[in-house]
Amino acid sequence: MSPKRDSDDEMSRFPFDDDTADRLLSGELAPGDAPPGYARLAEVVRAAQGPASRSELAMEASVVAAVGEAVRSIPGIRPSPNRRKSMLGKLASAKIAAIAATTVLGGAVAAAATGSLPAPAQHAASVALSQVGINVSDGSHGHGKGHTHGTAPGLVGNKHAEYGLCQAYEAHVSAGTLATGGWLNSTAFQTLATEATGGQAGLGAFCTNLLASAPTASNDAGESGADHGKPANPGKSHKPSSAGTKADDNGTTEPSEPSESDNGSVPAQGETHATAGAHNSSVGTGAASTATAGVTHSGRP
Amino acid sequence: MSRGPEPEPRPGRHAGAGPAEQPDQEFLAALEAAQAGQDWAVAVLFRRHNPRLLRYLRAQAPEVAEDLASEVWMAMARQLVGFEGDERAFRAWMFTIARRRVIQHWRQKGRRRTSPAPNEVFFDRAAPDDPSTEGLQALSAQDAVAALAAHLPPDQVEVVLLRVVAGLSVEEVAEMVGKSPGAVRVTQHRALRRLAEHFSPEAVTG
Structure with a gap:
């Protein structure tokens, strides 16, 4: 030996x-x-190094379900576990909206309020934001104060921010001005692209989905109350919080947004519970998708 | 398990450490979609990487291999959005986590602290450890891995598995195990020679 x-x-x-x-x-x-x-x-x-055996792929269903759920539930911000469990469901657009919600809204408000968005974007943003009570039209109004942080705008309100950004995005695409005017470099767009889709390349599909599935603003006000019970995130959107107990495995790589501290009390995440989480994921997914269905679809015109 | 985070390199940094690989568009597309939480894309990543992951874990911690694999995937899920890099970097990332889990496992069991591959594990296996007399065509991948691991001391097992099963470069392995590339090469040479002597005792000179 x-x-x-x-x-x-x-x-x-x-x-x-x-x-x-x-x-x-x-x-x-x-x-x-x-x-x-x-x-x-x-x-x-x-x-x-031979090809995969059947047994090596046997865990696919449980792992994919658990991983997909976990990814959709882990934003650059940290929703409370309760909110996450009750609200986030299968629809990627809804989840992504929640994921990027606060930061995007902040960026959108900031950009729109200062009129820094190019005309089509400014218009679209002002329309969308006004529908949730934020007046930024052409930069002449103050912006909604608490929407950037802390006041728990909730999924619906945040969705509108993304909705507006996607409208702006589509407008740019239609007008052929996507690459001009600096909008691509705006905070709002960058946040949307990075947080919501993982990159600009996926933004088109993301926005298509979002615009297709997003409720119109006018119908949301009523149902949004259901979501507000649980504050979305206490305003520390971008703090790389390494508080999680699991930082050790993840410390491996230090991705740009270590946000796993939201893991605290959700089933599929403690290190020692990961397996159980995988096996149980179907339960959580079902419950979450039920909740999401109401949020996402009831507001259709 | 309870240690704080260590400032370790991001996976993307590994790119280029090994043989150049074509940027795999399928992987990159799947990665991006997986980062957006799309199950189909997660499934693509799973199918591409779980076989090797499980092969490695079954060799290193057979009784808990599936559990550890699940934990590795969940750990990656928590960080996936922030991942940047190609497939090679992804693989290095995955095996870095996997290796840690193996070490943690053995540490918790009160066995080896630094060598995650107790030999008794392999000796207990009914592995065809003498492929020289058997049809290699019938040698399953896992049996082949076991055959590679069965006759080596733990440090050599680790290097061989990371190179053969994980597909990592010397530099990547060196970084992962905290040794110099030269030290890894020495370990690797010893392992290769030992294995060659085992598989073809009559043919190895010297």
Whole structure:
């Protein structure tokens, strides 16, 4: 079990160079090309890299459900666990709206209030924002005070921010001005692209979904009350809070927005509960999707 | 399990450490959609990476391999939105987490503290540890992994599995295990020689 030779001796007798060793270990080296005595090892290496077996994919359903749920539930901000459990459901648009809600709203309000959005965006933003009680039309009004942080605008209000941004986005696309005017670099857009879709590339599809599924503003006021019971997030949208107990596994990579501190009390997340979470995910998903269905669809015109 | 976060590199930093890989559009598209919480995309990532992950875990901690795999995926889920990088970086990230979980597992069991691969695990297996006399075609991937792991000391097992099963480069492995690339190469050479002697004892010279 212990090495029989010292390293120098061994290295000097090793029959091939680093590159060959790399190719052997990566499976690139065909057994027939291996140095004498290493052909079978090369075969075993290749066998170890063989195609997936059935058992290796057997956990797919539970893992995918749990991971998808967890990703949709983990925003750049931190919703309270209760809110998350009761409100977030299967519809990606609804979840993404919740995920990016506060920060996007903040950015949108800020940008729109200062008139910094290009004309089509400014118009769209003002229309959308006015529908939730934020007057920013052409920069002449003050902006809604508490909407950036803290006052728990809730899913509906936040959705409108995204809705407005997506309207602006679509307007830019239609007008061919997406890449001009600096809107792509605006805080609002960047936040939308980064937080909601993971990148600009997915924004088109995201907005298409959102605009197709989003309720109109006028119908939302009534039902929004149902969501306000649970404050969305206490205004620390972008604090990379590493408070979570699970920071250790994740510390591995330090993504730009370590936001797992919201994990505290949700089922599919404690390290030791992860497996249970995976198995139980269907329950949570069902409950959440039920809740979301009401939020998302009842406001259709 | 209870340690604080360590400031470790972001996965994307690993890009380029190994052989150049074509930017895989399918992966990147799936990653982006998975970051938006789309199940189909998560499934793509799962299918591409869980086989190797589970293969590694089954070799290192067979009795809890599935549990650990679930935990790895959940840990990744919590950080997925912030992930940037290509598939190679994704893989390195995944195995970094997996390796930690294995170490934690053995630590909790009060066994080896730094070597997550107690040999008894492998000796207990009914592994075909002598492929030289058997049809290699019939050697399952997991059996092949077990055969690679069965005759090596833990430090060599770790390097071999990370290189063969995880598909990581010497540099990536070195960073992961906290050794120099040179030290990893020495370990790797010892392992290869030992394995060659086992699989083809008559043919290895020296």
